[in-house]
Amino acid sequence: MVNVAILGFGTVGSGVAEVLTGHEDSISRKVDDFVRLKYILDVRDFPDSPYAGCFVKDFSVIESDPEVDVVVETIGGATVALDFTRRALKAGKSVVTSNKELVAEYGYELLMLAKEYNVNYLFEASVGGGIPIIHPLSQCLAANNILEIYGILNGTTNYILTRMIRAGLSFDTALKEAQERGYAERDPSADTEGHDACRKICILAAIAFGRHIYPRQVPTEGITRITLADVDYADAAGRKIKLLGRAIRQEDGRICAYVAPHLVNNENPLAGVEDVFNGITVRGDAIGDVMFYGRGAGKLPTASAVVADVIDAAKHIGSRKLMDWAPGGEDTTRSPDTLRSRWYVRASCTNDMMRAMLGDVLPLARRGAAENEAACITADEMTRTQLGIRLQNIPVLSVIRVLD
Numbered sequence: 001m002v003n004v005a006i007l008g009f010g011t012v013g014s015g016v017a018e019v020l021t022g023h024e025d026s027i028s029r030k031v032d033d034f035v036r037l038k039y040i041l042d043v044r045d046f047p048d049s050p051y052a053g054c055f056v057k058d059f060s061v062i063e064s065d066p067e068v069d070v071v072v073e074t075i076g077g078a079t080v081a082l083d084f085t086r087r088a089l090k091a092g093k094s095v096v097t098s099n100k101e102l103v104a105e106y107g108y109e110l111l112m113l114a115k116e117y118n119v120n121y122l123f124e125a126s127v128g129g130g131i132p133i134i135h136p137l138s139q140c141l142a143a144n145n146i147l148e149i150y151g152i153l154n155g156t157t158n159y160i161l162t163r164m165i166r167a168g169l170s171f172d173t174a175l176k177e178a179q180e181r182g183y184a185e186r187d188p189s190a191d192t193e194g195h196d197a198c199r200k201i202c203i204l205a206a207i208a209f210g211r212h213i214y215p216r217q218v219p220t221e222g223i224t225r226i227t228l229a230d231v232d233y234a235d236a237a238g239r240k241i242k243l244l245g246r247a248i249r250q251e252d253g254r255i256c257a258y259v260a261p262h263l264v265n266n267e268n269p270l271a272g273v274e275d276v277f278n279g280i281t282v283r284g285d286a287i288g289d290v291m292f293y294g295r296g297a298g299k300l301p302t303a304s305a306v307v308a309d310v311i312d313a314a315k316h317i318g319s320r321k322l323m324d325w326a327p328g329g330e331d332t333t334r335s336p337d338t339l340r341s342r343w344y345v346r347a348s349c350t351n352d353m354m355r356a357m358l359g360d361v362l363p364l365a366r367r368g369a370a371e372n373e374a375a376c377i378t379a380d381e382m383t384r385t386q387l388g389i390r391l392q393n394i395p396v397l398s399v400i401r402v403l404d
C-alpha cells in the first residue's frame, strides 16, 4: 500500500483528492500497488467533506507516520510550505508540488535535500497547469542542447488579454471577470505584474540550462500598462499582444531571461493561444521547435499533473528520478536590454517625428486615435538600450517588444 497525504485543501488540493480517489483503481493498477489518500492537512474544518475522516491539523502527525510515502504540497507560498517540504523530505517522504514560488526560490536546495534522503521532489504542476512540460523537457528532450524557451505561462493574464482583444473590454473589467471565474491568484498582482510567469520561466530555465535562476535575476513586466489602443494597433499590424516568459542561451553561456508583453505575429501558433490556455515553445538544436499547449490553470487540469507525479513517486519509492540542476549565481544571467528585436512604439507625436527618431518604420493607424498620437513598428532590430537613446525626446506612451 502507498499512502498519500495532501497539505492544503484549497482549489488544487481538493482537486488532487478528487482525482486520486476518483481514479483509485486505474492509479493503483499503474503503480501495481494500492494508492490510498490517508491524510489531508488543513487548518479549517470540513465536516461535510467526503474525506472528513482524513483531516488533520498537525503536520507532525504526517511527518511521524512511517506509513506515509508521498506528501502532496498544495499550500502555496514559501513560508509554511517550505518548512513542511523540508521536514517531509527529511522524514524520507517524496514530495509532489504545484508550488512554483517554492520551486523557483528553493528548487536547488529542495532537490539536494531529496537526493540526500533518497526520495523524490517532483513539480510537474508548477508550470503550465495540466500541460506536461517538466518531464518532456528534462527527459524526452534530454538529447538536445536547448537554445531557447518562450511561451505564454500565465492563464489569467492570457484570459485578460484575450478579453481585451476579442471583446474590447478594459483591463480592469477583464481582470474582474478573471477573478469571478476563479483564475486569478489571491493577490492578482502575482499574475498581472508577471511574477507568476517569472517563477515559471525560472523553473523551465533551470531544467533546460542546468543552473538555478532566481526570480530576482529575471526582469519582469506585466500587462497592467497595456491599453485598448495598443491592442488595436497590434491588430492593425497583424499581431496579438501576449505576455511571454523567455529564456535564451547566449553565446557566452549566460541566460537572458525575462517576462514582458510582446507583439506576436498572427502566424506564430502562440498568437492563437487564447483564454486561460498556455503555450510553450522549446527550441532544441536537434529537434528544432516543439510546442506544448493546454490548460495552464484550474482545479482539475492542475490536479491531473500533480497526480501524475504522485504515480511517478509511488513507482519510485526507494529509488530516485534523475532531476536536479547546479546552484545559481550572479554569473548565470544577462540583461535582456542587450537582446536585439524590432519594437512597437506609441507616442504623443507625429509620424514624421517618429520617423525622424527611429528611421524606417511601419506606421500604424487605428480608429479614434488622438490627433497627436502616432504608433509604429521599427523596421530595424535594436536593443532596448539603443531604442531608449533614440526615444529620448519623444513623449512615449508604450514600448513593446516585437516577436518576429
Ligand code: HSE
Pocket (backbone or CB within 6 Å): 126, 128, 129, 153, 154, 155, 156, 157, 183, 184, 185, 191, 196, 296, 297, 298
Ligand atoms: N494564476 C496562475 C495562472 C495559476 O493564471 O496561470 C496557474 O499557475
